[in-house]
Amino acid sequence: MERERLIFHIDVNSAFLSWESVARLREDPAALDLRTIPSAVGGDASKRHGIVLAKSTPAKAFGVATGEPLAQALRKCPSLVVVPSHYELYVSFSRKLIHLLEDYTPDIEKFSIDEAFLDMTETIHLFGSPAETADAIRRRVREELGFTVNVGIAPNKLLAKMASDFEKPDRTHTLFREEIPSKMWPLPIRDLFLVGGAAQRKMEAMGLRTIGDLARCDLELLRSQLGDKYSRQIHRYANGIDDEPVEERAAVNKGYGNRITLARDVSDTETACQVLLSLAETVGARLRADHVLCNQVCVELRDWRFRSSSHQGALQFPTDSTSVIYEEACRLLREFWDGTPVRLIGIRTGKISDHAFVQMSLFETEQDRKRLKMEQAVDQIRSRFGTDSIKRASFLKKDSLVEHAASRHKHLGHSEEGGSYENS
DNA sequence: TCTTCCATCACGT
DNA sequence: CTAACGACGTGATGGAAGA
Numbered sequence: 001m002e003r004e005r006l007i008f009h010i011d012v013n014s015a016f017l018s019w020e021s022v023a024r025l026r027e028d029p030a031a032l033d034l035r036t037i038p039s040a041v042g043g044d045a046s047k048r049h050g051i052v053l054a055k056s057t058p059a060k061a062f063g064v065a066t067g068e069p070l071a072q073a074l075r076k077c078p079s080l081v082v083v084p085s086h087y088e089l090y091v092s093f094s095r096k097l098i099h100l101l102e103d104y105t106p107d108i109e110k111f112s113i114d115e116a117f118l119d120m121t122e123t124i125h126l127f128g129s130p131a132e133t134a135d136a137i138r139r140r141v142r143e144e145l146g147f148t149v150n151v152g153i154a155p156n157k158l159l160a161k162m163a164s165d166f167e168k169p170d171r172t173h174t175l176f177r178e179e180i181p182s183k184m185w186p187l188p189i190r191d192l193f194l195v196g197g198a199a200q201r202k203m204e205a206m207g208l209r210t211i212g213d214l215a216r217c218d219l220e221l222l223r224s225q226l227g228d229k230y231s232r233q234i235h236r237y238a239n240g241i242d243d244e245p246v247e248e249r250a251a252v253n254k255g256y257g258n259r260i261t262l263a264r265d266v267s268d269t270e271t272a273c274q275v276l277l278s279l280a281e282t283v284g285a286r287l288r289a290d291h292v293l294c295n296q297v298c299v300e301l302r303d304w305r306f307r308s309s310s311h312q313g314a315l316q317f318p319t320d321s322t323s324v325i326y327e328e329a330c331r332l333l334r335e336f337w338d339g340t341p342v343r344l345i346g347i348r349t350g351k352i353s354d355h356a357f358v359q360m361s362l363f364e365t366e367q368d369r370k371r372l373k374m375e376q377a378v379d380q381i382r383s384r385f386g387t388d389s390i391k392r393a394s395f396l397k398k399d400s401l402v403e404h405a406a407s408r409h410k411h412l413g414h415s416e417e418g419g420s421y422e423n424s
Numbered sequence: 425t426c427t428t429c430c431a432t433c434a435c436g437t
Numbered sequence: 438c439t440a441a442c443g444a445c446g447t448g449a450t451g452g453a454a455g456a
Contacts, residue, residue, distance in 0.1 A: 015437090043443065051443055066437090069441045112437045196435050229449070230434095259444065298431095306442080310431060346444090 006130060007246060008118040009152040009160035010101060010137070013169035015114035016041040016054035018147040019093045020083055025146070038062055039081040045070045047263045048343065053085055057169065090114075096145055104137065109157075109246045117157050119246035134172040142170065158242035159184075161193055180240045185212030192237055199234070202226060214238040252292050252352060258282045259346025265304050267341040269334060276329045277322075279347040284322030285379050287349065293318035294349035297328040301337065302344035310348075311336040318353050321368075322375055325349065 012018060020041055021034040038059040043049030050070040062077035074080055094113045101108055104127065107119035120130070127133040134151035141149050148170035152163030155177060162184055163175035175183055190200045192211050202225050208214050214222075215238035222231040236242065258279045266272050276299070287294060298312035311332045319325065329347050 045441085048441095049443065050441075053443075067443080071441050075441095115437075194435065198434060227449075253446070254448095255446070257445065261443070306440085308432080312430065314429090344443090348446095 003121070004155045006120045006124055007154055007157055007160040008104075008120055008130075008134060008137075009111075009154075009157065009164040010097070010116045010118065011150045011152070011161075011164040012097065012114035013148045013150060014054050014056060015093075015147075016085060016090055017056050019090050020054075020086070022093070022146040023086070023089055034081065034083065037081060038064070038077050038079055039083065040064060040070075040073060041085045042070050042073075042082045044084070048261050093145070093147070097141065097149075100140060100144065101137070104133070107246050108248065110249055115161075117160065117246045131172055131174065138170060138172065156240075156242040157244055157246065158193060158237050159240055162191075165191070175240075177240060181212070184240065185210060185215060185238075187211050189214055192234060194230075194234055194237065199226060199230075211238050252290050252354070254352060255348055255350045256283050256286050256290075256292075256294065256352070257298075257346060257348035258286075259300060259344060259348075261302075261344045262342075265341035265343050266345070267339055269337070269339075272333060272337070272342070272345060273330045275345045276333065276347060277326050279345065280322050280326035280329055283347055283349055284320060284325055284375065287320035287352075288376065288379055291355040292352050293320050293355055294325070295319075295351035295353065296349060297325055297332065298348040298350065299329050299332045299336075300344070300346035300348060301342045304341045304343055306343075309336070312348075312350075314351070318351075320355070321372060323371060 014035070017034060017039065024031045025033060035056050036058065037056065038061075039056045040052045040059055041054040042052050052064060052066055052068050052070060052073050055064045055066060055073075059073075059077060059080055062080070064073045064077055064080065070082060074082075090113055094110075097114075098108065098110055098116060101116055101118060105118050105120055105123045107122070109117040111117060120133070124130060124133060127136065130153045134153055138149055138151060141147065150164040150166075150168055150170070151172045152160040152165070152175065153172065154160040154163050154175040159175040159180075163173040166173040166183070187210060189195055189203055189208055189211055190197075192214070195203075203214065203222075206217075206221065206225060208217055214234065217235075219231060219235055222235060225231075226234075260275065260279065262275065266275070295315050295318045296312060297315065298310055300308065300310040302308045313328055313332050315324065315328060325347065
């Protein structure tokens with residue numbers, strides 16, 4: 001029989017909002033701490049990016065929820081202070097956190113920008129009891145980095161994640177096997193990881209309300225409603241079973257995408273293609289930065305009624321070229337779009353392969369080589385002087401429908417400086 | 425009949 | 438009071454197409 005593992009889950013409390021506060025306080029120690037007032041990080045409603053990305057605890061008391069429209073949040077809480085987001089800032093805080101956590105184990109899984117799993121099985125003896133160690137981590141994060149985290153302690157990732165979610169902020173919680181019935185089973189079914197709105201509705205229709213109900217329910221019954229694989233998964237979760245190891249995330253993604261909600265609906269192909277170019281710029285640059293190629297391009301649309309559609313195509317050869325991706329995206333768009341006004345346009349690439357392992361195609365021409373060199377040069381200038389320093393010619397003329405979609409890397413928020421196009 | 429492709433849905437942060 | 442609303446990445450699913 002193998003030994004029980006000891007897993008920690010670290011979760012930054014109100015991550016974007018905390019980090020926003022810390023940065024402001026660093027800038028001006030006398031500044032108001034956003035965490036102490038009803039506040040939120042959110043997009044710009046006038047550009048139709050108006051949702052709550054993160055909220056303070058006082059805002060939560062007003063019923064403000066992550067993901068809800070700003071207008072709705074402001075109705076619940078008229079005094080809500082809304083600040084824009086700065087994704088690069090969050091990336092740097094995230095890195096600092098991971099760096100600190102590396103003092104406790106080399107076995108770390110960065111789960112998202114503000115969450116990580118630590119396998120402490122082999123290293124806990126160096127530090128003391130699990131709870132003491134977790135508290136030490138919290139204290140160090142608080143004192144050295146200026147924000148707070150929750151730590152969940154458990155024998156596996158699922159339980160550790162459930163535990164870190166219990167009471168916030170700045171708390172340590174355990175969820176050992178013997179605590180499952182008292183701490184996890186009474187919770188509403190929706191609180192279980194992987195149970196979203198759709199699954200919740202189906203299960204409630206079956207009379208399942210709590211995680212305990214699910215844990216004890218008949219698997220066959222579940223299957224008929226929720227499908228084979230998924231049923232097995234959440235049934236195991238409800239019983240606290242999860243054997244997934246803590247693993248460093250793969251260096252490369254399975255897909256790279258970029259999409260943007262436009263300031264107003266678009267119904268002509270020309271404008272749509274300009275948007276596609278800006279999206280292709282970002283996606284291509286990210287592929288090149290990661291030294292990977294894609295062999296598939298998918299164009300996504302969301303129309304004025306919020307109906308989504310997509311269309312994908314395979315490429316002749318793997319590529320990381322902005323213009324190849326752009327051309328294919330335009331072709332796909334013309335192929336399936338009927339001109340219904342759209343509020344969102346996106347590009348996703350797939351079938352990713354490692355550049356080093358892909359032979360240079362025999363059909364590659366001298367022009368291709370030149371174009372690639374040019375794009376690489378552009379990427380370099382961008383990374384040195386900022387993403388706005390170079391714009392394609394066809395990009396300069398049109399009015400600012402898309403602020404700078406090209407500058408948004410995996411960007412959650414909106415673009416912050418509502419600036420002009422012609423930079424340097 | 426067994427894969428692969430394709431579009432959509434669901435779920436997480 | 439009226440429909441107010443992100444940007445990702447990942448995986449499942451079911452039908453169609455292909456071998």
